[in-house]
Each structure stands twice: as C-alpha cells, then as structure tokens.
Amino acid sequence: MSRSGPPHAAASLPAVRPRAGFLQRVQQQLDRESTLGPLLMLPGALLLVVFLAYPFFLGIWLSMTDTTLGRPGNFVGLQNFANLMTDSIFQQTARNTFIYSTVTVPFKLLLGLALAVVLNNQMPFRNFIRAGVLMPWIVPTALSSLGWFMIFDPVFSPFSWLLKSWGLITKNINFLGDPNLAITSIMVANIWRGTPFFAVAILAALQTVPAELLEAAAIDGAGAWQRFRNVTLPAIMGIVLITTLLSIIWTFADFQLVYVLTKGGPANMTHIFGTYAYNVGLWATAIGQGAAIALTMFPILAILAILLLRYLRTEV
Amino acid sequence: MVGSGTLGRRIFGIYLPLVLFLVFLLFPFYWMTIVSFKPTDDLFKLQYNPFWIQHFTFENYLYLFQETDFLSWFKNTMIVATASTGISIFCSVLIGYALARLRFPGSNYLGVGIFMAYLVPPTLLFIPMAQVIATFDLFNTYWALILTYPTHLIPFASWLLMGYFRTIPKEIEESALIDGSSRLGSLVRIILPLALPGVLSAGIFSFTLSWNEFLYALIFMSSGPMKTIPVGTVSDLIKADVLFWGSLMASAILGSVPVAFIYSFFVDQYVSGLTAGAVKG
Numbered sequence: 001m002s003r004s005g006p007p008h009a010a011a012s013l014p015a016v017r018p019r020a021g022f023l024q025r026v027q028q029q030l031d032r033e034s035t036l037g038p039l040l041m042l043p044g045a046l047l048l049v050v051f052l053a054y055p056f057f058l059g060i061w062l063s064m065t066d067t068t069l070g071r072p073g074n075f076v077g078l079q080n081f082a083n084l085m086t087d088s089i090f091q092q093t094a095r096n097t098f099i100y101s102t103v104t105v106p107f108k109l110l111l112g113l114a115l116a117v118v119l120n121n122q123m124p125f126r127n128f129i130r131a132g133v134l135m136p137w138i139v140p141t142a143l144s145s146l147g148w149f150m151i152f153d154p155v156f157s158p159f160s161w162l163l164k165s166w167g168l169i170t171k172n173i174n175f176l177g178d179p180n181l182a183i184t185s186i187m188v189a190n191i192w193r194g195t196p197f198f199a200v201a202i203l204a205a206l207q208t209v210p211a212e213l214l215e216a217a218a219i220d221g222a223g224a225w226q227r228f229r230n231v232t233l234p235a236i237m238g239i240v241l242i243t244t245l246l247s248i249i250w251t252f253a254d255f256q257l258v259y260v261l262t263k264g265g266p267a268n269m270t271h272i273f274g275t276y277a278y279n280v281g282l283w284a285t286a287i288g289q290g291a292a293i294a295l296t297m298f299p300i301l302a303i304l305a306i307l308l309l310r311y312l313r314t315e316v
Numbered sequence: 317m318v319g320s321g322t323l324g325r326r327i328f329g330i331y332l333p334l335v336l337f338l339v340f341l342l343f344p345f346y347w348m349t350i351v352s353f354k355p356t357d358d359l360f361k362l363q364y365n366p367f368w369i370q371h372f373t374f375e376n377y378l379y380l381f382q383e384t385d386f387l388s389w390f391k392n393t394m395i396v397a398t399a400s401t402g403i404s405i406f407c408s409v410l411i412g413y414a415l416a417r418l419r420f421p422g423s424n425y426l427g428v429g430i431f432m433a434y435l436v437p438p439t440l441l442f443i444p445m446a447q448v449i450a451t452f453d454l455f456n457t458y459w460a461l462i463l464t465y466p467t468h469l470i471p472f473a474s475w476l477l478m479g480y481f482r483t484i485p486k487e488i489e490e491s492a493l494i495d496g497s498s499r500l501g502s503l504v505r506i507i508l509p510l511a512l513p514g515v516l517s518a519g520i521f522s523f524t525l526s527w528n529e530f531l532y533a534l535i536f537m538s539s540g541p542m543k544t545i546p547v548g549t550v551s552d553l554i555k556a557d558v559l560f561w562g563s564l565m566a567s568a569i570l571g572s573v574p575v576a577f578i579y580s581f582f583v584d585q586y587v588s589g590l591t592a593g594a595v596k597g
Binding site: 027030031033034035036037038040041043044045047048050051052054055056058059062111114115118119121123127129130131132133134135136138139140141142143144146147148150151156158161192195196249250253254255256259260273274277278281282287290291294295297298301304305308309312 | 326329330331333334337338340341342344345347348351359362366367403406407408410411413414415418419420421422423426428430431432433435436437438439440441442443444445446447448463464466467470471474498499500524527528530531534535545546547549550561564565567568571572575576579580583
C-alpha cells in the first residue's frame with residue numbers, strides 16, 4: 001500500500017516560517033502528514049463507521065435476538081441459527097444460492113472471454129459495438145429484469161410464440177412458474193447481465209498483451225490455440241482471477257434479479273439468501289431471524305474477500 | 317492481432333459470433349422498446365408478429381407521465397444520485413490523497429479496511445440498516461439514501477482515485493511545496509486538475525451505481541411519490557391485476573436512458589475505471 005522510506009523533506013519545511021500566529025500554527029499542523037492524513041480520512045470514515053461498521057455489528061446482535069417489528073427483542077443466543085438447520089426453505093435457499101453462483105459464474109467467464117477475444121479484432125464501429133455490448137451491465141438491473149420478466153411471461157413470451165410458430169411446442173412455456181425452470185430462467189438473465197463485465201475487463205487486459213510476443217510465437221510456429229494458451233492466457237490471468245472472484249461475491253449476494261422475476265416463488269422454491277432474508281426479516285417482520293439468514297452469507301463472503309485481497313497484495 | 321486471416325475465417329471467427337452475442341445481449345432492450353410503443357390491445361392479438369410494431373403509439377408514455385408518479389420518481393432519483401455522488405467524491409478525493417501521498421500511523425490498515433468495505437454487499441446489511449434508518453427517523457426522506465449510498469461508493473471511488481493519484485509524479489507536488497504551497501493547496505491546485513479523468517470516472521461510476529441501486533431504495537422509500545425509478549417501476553406499476561406492459565416497459569426504458577446516455581459518452585473512462593484497481597494492482 002504505502003511506501004516506506006526516509007521522511008518527506010517537505011514535511012519539515014513549514015517549521016522555518018517566522019512568527020507563528022494562530023492561523024499559521026493551524027497551517028503548520030495541517031502540513032504535518034501525521035495530522036493531515038487522519039483529518040482527510042475523517043469525513044469518509046465517519047460515514048463508513050455510522051452506516052457500515054455499526055449496522056454490521058448491530059446485525060450480529062440482532063441475529064441473536066428475537067426482535068420483531070415494533071418490539072425490542074431478547075437475547076436468544078444461537079436459537080435463530082438453530083432454527084435454520086431445520087428450516088426446509090432455508091435449505092432450499094442455500095442450495096439455490098450455491099447453484100446460482102457455481103453455474104452462472106463459469107458461463108459468464110467463458111462467454112465474456114470469448115466476447116473479449118472477438119472484440120479484440122479490428123472491425124468497423126468497434127467502440128460503438130463495445131458500448132452496446134456493455135448495456136446489460138450498465139442499466140439498472142431492476143429495470144432490465146422487467147424486460148426478462150415479460151420475455152419469460154406465460155402468455156406474452158416471444159420465445160413461446162417463436163417455438164409455437166415453428167411447430168415445436170403446442171402450449172406456451174411457463175418459464176417462471178415451474179421451480180426448476182424458474183431457476184434456469186433466472187440464471188439465463190444473470191448470465192446476460194454479467195457477461196459484459198467479464199468481456200470488457202478482459203478486453204482491457206487483452207490490449208496490454210504485447211503484439212511482438214504474439215508475432216514471435218507465430219514465427220516460431222505456434223498455432224492460434226497455442227498462442228492463446230501460452231502467451232495470451234498467462235498475461236490476462238490476473239484480471240480473470242479478480243473478475244471471477246468479484247463476480248462470485250456479487251452473484252452470491254444478489255437480490256434484484258430474483259426479487260423482480262419470481263420474488264422467491266413459486267412456493268419459496270427459488271429464493272437466494274438475499275431474497276429469503278428480505279421475506280423473513282422485513283416482509284414477515286421477524287427481524288432477528290432475517291438478520292440471522294443474511295449473516296449466514298458472511299463466512300463465505302469473508303473467505304472470498306480475503307482471497308481477493310491476498311491476491312491483489314501479491315500483485316502489487 | 318496477428319494475421320488478418322481469410323475472409324471466410326473472419327466471418328466465422330469474428331462476425332458470426334459477434335452477431336450472436338449482440339442478439340443475445342441486446343434483444344431484451346429491443347423487446348422492451350417495441351412493447352413500449354405498442355397499444356395494449358395489440359399484445360393480445362396472437363395473429364400479430366410480436367417482434368414488430370403493428371400500430372405505433374405514445375399512449376404508454378402518456379399514461380406514465382399523467383397517471384403515475386413517474387416524474388417525481390425521476391426527480392427523486394436525480395436528487396439522490398447527484399447528492400450521494402457529490403458526497404462520495406468529496407470524501408474519496410480526501411481519502412485517496414491521504415492514502416496515496418501521506419504517511420501516517422495506521423494508513424496501511426485503513427487502506428485494507430476501505431477495500432474490504434467495497435466488498436460488503438447491501439444484502440448483508442439491509443436489515444440492521446433499516447433499524448439505523450428508523451433510529452434516525454429518516455424513512456421516506458432523501459437523507460436515507462443520500463447517507464447510505466456513499467458507504468458503497470466511497471470505498472470504490474477512493475480505491476480508484478488512489479490509483480490515479482499515484483500515477484502523478486511526486487516531483488510536481490514537491491516543487492510546489494518547496495515554493496511555499498501548503499499540502500491542501502497543492503491537492504486542490506496541482507493534484508486535482510491532473511487527476512481530473514480519474515475524478516470524472518469515479519463520478520460517473522458513483523452516479524450510475526446510485527441511479528441503479530434497488531435494495532435500500534425499496535426498503536427506505538416506501539411511500540409512492542418518494543420512490544426512485546427502479547423501485548417505483550417494479551412496485552407501483554406491477555400492482556394492478558391487469559399488467560400495463562406498455563407503460564411498464566416505457567418506464568424501464570426511460571429509467572435506463574440517462575445512465576446509458578452518460579456512459580456512452582464516457583465509455584473509455586468507465587472501462588478504465590472498471591479495471592483500474594485491478595490493472596494497477
């Protein structure tokens with residue numbers, strides 16, 4: 001992070017100024033790194049403490065109480081977590097979240113990588129195309145999910161219409177009505193939203209791969225695949241790892257897509273941690289129990305965050 | 317890339333996959349757009365090809381403006397996104413500068429802490445956060461969002477700006493300090509102008525993220541006219557038994573246009589911002 005070394009020469013400069021009035025003393029203090037540094041951190045740190053750190057610890061406390069809306073709770077120990085062990089909806093939720101993350105992330109990575117490789121060629125309107133390709137990632141997810149909500153509608157789905165007109169099906173498909181199909185539909189929408197992020201991040205990395213290196217490999221007789229495997233891939237591995245870890249974190253802690261498409265239904269079969277915690281904690285107002293559900297995400301998120309941090313630090 | 321290949325290889329290796337990707341990634345927008353310009357009756361006529369507009373109409377947009385709270389949602393979203401971006405950029409410039417240029421006790425840990433804060437998802441915090449908002453009596457006020465959004469924006473923007481500040485040669489600042497400028501003076505007059513692209517992309521990023529945020533807005537802004545566009549569209553326009561698909565899609569399109577517009581002008585800053593932390597370490 002910050003570098004070590006001899007103290008900054010400029011830091012001692014203000015001391016030679018003559019006649020220290022009050023304003024000048026303030027000025028001198030402000031030029032001292034050990035004073036100015038913490039002072040500059042203060043406004044942001046204050047917000048983060050009140051609206052991030054405090055809620056985090058409050059959440060841990062709430063998860064160990066039986067708080068409901070309008071009634072301060074009593075300490076119940078780990079009862080809320082014990083409840084989850086026998087809660088079949090929670091178990092379904094945990095399975096869903098696991099499937100949701102482990103299936104979509106590889107798809108997003110591979111599709112994003114492929115798209116990046118395609119976009120890394122000379123072509124007309126490349127910047128324009130790149131801007132278009134990023135759209136799914138840039139617009140509000142809640143709003144684009146509404147597009148998918150209609151595309152998956154039992155009556156108005158254009159897919160059903162197309163398949164019917166080709167004579168492949170006779171009845172409309174109920175994409176969001178059947179639990180297994182609903183999860184698949186949600187995952188398609190998720191892959192749609194996340195692929196551009198991988199593509200653009202990897203494209204930026206691809207453009208840093210030295211052309212001479214690829215040419216040299218080509219002259220030495222390496223085929224396209226060998227060049228990709230032995231020159232390009234090692235060069236973009238760092239960004240691939242970082243984007244993958246970030247995507248796992250975001251997918252794992254998702255909310256909007258599921259909320260808009262199914263609200264966790266039918267029959268609570270498509271919840272992920274975020275939507276189930278919302279249902280229990282805010283909709284059914286069992287705040288303590290809801291906080292416990294949200295907190296079950298924490299260990300895995302913490303592991304992912306530490307992995308990411310360790311990787312970034314070794315890179316520096 | 318190496319070699320241009322034959323035309324056939326370019327078609328199958330580049331253009332065909334590209335077209336497939338574009339269809340997959342852009343079809344939902346195409347669909348939303350055409351539905352927003354169709355009269356509701358047309359949707360039910362199964363003999364019509366749903367992929368095209370048979371009768372063009374603005375009635376869905378008119379309905380949105382006249383019969384719903386869309387205009388106040390738009391105003392709310394604008395106010396919240398602008399204010400939280402302003403606060404976040406102010407705090408992040410100071411944090412980024414302190415962490416990139418100043419040595420003080422604990423700065424290492426603070427840097428790591430800021431990075432970790434970026435990885436805390438709203439889904440982990442929203443239940444206790446609702447309690448905090450209730451304690452401060454901020455439900456259905458702009459402050460509920462203006463004060464909470466920066467917790468997600470500051471970590472990212474600080475990280476990004478720190479990277480930018482580090483790329484500015486120290487010598488430039490040192491010579492200003494020797495000429496008698498104060499630290500704060502050199503931050504404002506020398507570092508900030510040089511880091512303007514970074515400040516710009518941090519600002520675009522923050523604005524977009526605030527504009528798009530859903531979970532906190534859903535919970536903290538429950539009264540109709542105080543909602544943001546994403547929340548208002550999802551919760552107020554879907555209530556009815558008969559869905560007004562046309563105005564639903566019109567609202568979704570209008571809510572997406574501002575961010576799409578802003579970012580199409582700054583796509584390069586956006587992309588470099590996206591990968592700045594990663595590429596620069």
